[in-house]
Amino acid sequence: MKKIEAIIQPHKLEEVKEAVKAIGIDGMTIAEVRGHGRQKGHKEIYRGMEYQVDLLPKIKVEIVVADARLDELIRTLVAAARTGKIGDGKIFVFDVADAIRIRNDDRGEAAL
């Protein structure tokens, strides 16, 4: 099993959700996060005081899938979240040791 953590633009969340659902992957967890990669932040001015805002709002999407479905998921995610501009985000992939469904003790891919 693999876990992906995708950091995406907040306004792309709906498209990503729909696309992932369309390929039959049902589970995801999201969080509102702030961060930056190479993208520069922006400037805000309050009564003449300038503030450089480096950490921008992003959405982190976490999804765990069977190994066999990883490539398809990544292709789907990239297609849905891409605008082609700096700031589109990144996807990180991790190995997952096990998964347990709390309701009935299902384990491994059966628990996904």
Place this chain on the structure above:
Amino acid sequence: MRKVYFLIPLLATSLFAEDSRIDALEKAVKSAQSAGDNAWMLVSAALVLMMTGPGLALFYGGLVRRKNVLSTMMHSFVLMAVVTMLWAIFGYSVAFGEWTPFFGGGQYLFLNGVGTAPNDAYAGTIPQQTFMVYQLMFAVITPALISGAFAERMKFSGMLLFTVLWTSIVYFPMAHMVWGKGGLLNASLGGKIPCFDFAGGTVVHITSGISALICALYLGPRKGYGVDPMRPHNLVFSTVGACLLWVGWFGFNAGSALSASGLATSAFVATHFGAAAAALSWLFAEWVVSGKPSMLGGISGAVAGLVAITPASGFVKPFPAILIGAAAGVFCYFMVSAVKRRFNYDDSLDAFGVHGAGGTLGAILTGVFATKAVNDVWNGKPMGWVDGNAGQMLNQLVGCAIALVLAAVATWIILRVCDAVTGVRAEEEHEIEGLDLSLHGEEGYNFEA
């Protein structure tokens, strides 16, 4: 002929009846006027209280960081209660008694003799209690304005002691000098240096603004000032608060006519026009200088305009009001952006830049535009520069100078005293943690609750 003889006794009784009918009519007219005036003045008193809470509490609360929202709102809120106690015990007496030109004395201590009968010296058509409670609301908001300068870093105990002493030593005597009968600067009740201040440009805004600057200098900047981002945490609050201030200000200025009269209307119009012009002039100044017109700029401009029109509101025509507002918007924008940065003092929420600067500009421009055509307080004698009385400018400047010196010196001394008794600056860990949690044991936003 027989008919005429018959009419003589009838005529006599009807003449007699006419007299008592006129008496009754006069009484009815007086009571109707009193009812109208009293209704407006009670509404005005409520409007002015609304300026402090929720108006100023929201305006200032939104401008601070999230961790200090409650402590900042508390500054405004608690003064609604604290100043009321002072006012009842001795504040009203010191401000509106008639002892010396500087100090009202003890004739109304514990509100002795302040009942439903009017006080003819001030407002002959409304109960003195209405006048008393209306003026109280001004005493509430003035120290609350200063809190903008020490927000996010003052100890609560120190703030309480400071505002109790400040209101007693600076505000009450200053209110007496300008509005009290026989006060040194009173323009209509026998002041030696008559100074036009319709609704509190010197009494409220210059005193609080200058004191704010002294507080900012004495306390020093907030920890991390100029390094850590200190962005307003909720400009939605600030916008709602500023709009409540704008509406409340009709009670502040139009209510200062002390009657539901044409003068109240004139002050209402001047107030609104001044605020609107200032909102626009700040917005456009900012648009030109920094490239974008901001919501914060718009509301700051409106407040600056309201401050500047305050002393002038009952003395000027609508177009001079627009001029005063427009000047205030640009001037205060310059004060909070360029001047504050140049001298690098941390007036957290710009109490000095808006109230001190706007109040002084307004007081001076009142000397220019005050006219007997609006409010003939000197029975036909010329009033401001536009009436041909250029000498009034000097009186206005003296009024500003007295307010400035009294506020600055007294504030410095009071801060020294408070520093020795309770301390004024919050401890460093408390400031880092946020005053809400460290001083009040609560947080403004508990999203998990």
